[in-house]
Amino acid sequence: xxxxxxxxxxxxxxxxxxxxxxxxxxxxxxxxxxxxxxxxxxxxxxxxxxxxxxxxxxxxxxxxxxxxxxxxxxxxxxxxxxxxxxxxxxxxxxxxxxxxxxxxxxxxxxxxxxxxxxxxxxxxxxxxxxxxxxxxxxxxxxxxxxxxxxxxxxxxxx
Numbered sequence: 001x002x003x004x005x006x007x008x009x010x011x012x013x014x015x016x017x018x019x020x021x022x023x024x025x026x027x028x029x030x031x032x033x034x035x036x037x038x039x040x041x042x043x044x045x046x047x048x049x050x051x052x053x054x055x056x057x058x059x060x061x062x063x064x065x066x067x068x069x070x071x072x073x074x075x076x077x078x079x080x081x082x083x084x085x086x087x088x089x090x091x092x093x094x095x096x097x098x099x100x101x102x103x104x105x106x107x108x109x110x111x112x113x114x115x116x117x118x119x120x121x122x123x124x125x126x127x128x129x130x131x132x133x134x135x136x137x138x139x140x141x142x143x144x145x146x147x148x149x150x151x152x153x154x155x156x157x158x
Contacts, residue, residue, distance in 0.1 A: 005029040010054075016133065017065040018054040025052060064099055064134060067115045071101065075109060076128055076135045078102035078118060079149050082142035085131040100149070102137065118145075 008028040012020050025035060035052065038044035045055045048070040053062060068075055079100035083091035099115035104123055127141045137145065 005034065013054050016069070017059065017061040018056070019062055019065040019069055020052055021069050022050050022052060060097055060099075061132075063115075067099055067101060068135060071103065071107075071109050073135075074107045075101040075103050075117070076123060076137055077131070078120075078137045078142065079116070079145045082131075082137045082139075083146055085134060085136050086139050086142055088142070088146075102145075 005028055009020065009025055009030045012024060012028065022032070022035065025031075035044065035046075039046065043055050045053050047053055047058075047066050051066050051069045053066055058066075064077060064081065068077070077085055077100070079102070080091060080098055081100045100118060101115060102118045102120045102123060103109050105119045105121055107119075109117055123137075127137055129136055129138045136142075
């Protein structure tokens with residue numbers, strides 16, 4: 001017999017770079033008992049409280065998805081991470097593994113991974129877009145932000 005809840009969770013995970021929240025799982029009838037079983041079986045991990053991920057070697061995209069999900073929708077990819085998502089020259093390689101996200105100054109968020117959290121005064125909706133499924137600052141804002149974190153030739157287009 002096919003477990004429709006397990007299939008639904010697998011499809012959700014595939015659409016979010018192999019990560020999802022406990023709340024999302026519950027909405028798909030994949031409750032805490034099923035989560036506990038999946039963790040015992042070794043195919044599911046909980047890298048951040050409330051955020052679940054399919055086990056295996058984590059990709060940069062999965063790590064970013066985990067951080068953004070852990071923020072409860074309050075963080076957006078920014079700075080070097082946004083530059084990589086937008087495909088800026090010099091930022092597209094795995095050598096740019098640092099995760100950087102921005103939250104407004106009144107939000108307290110501990111990513112729990114090797115991520116840098118930038119507290120910014122405001123994040124207007126006109127500054128935010130979606131790139132490859134991630135909430136991310138727009139290209140123009142990403143370019144402006146890079147000046148505060150990168151001091152090399154990657155900012156100069158040839």
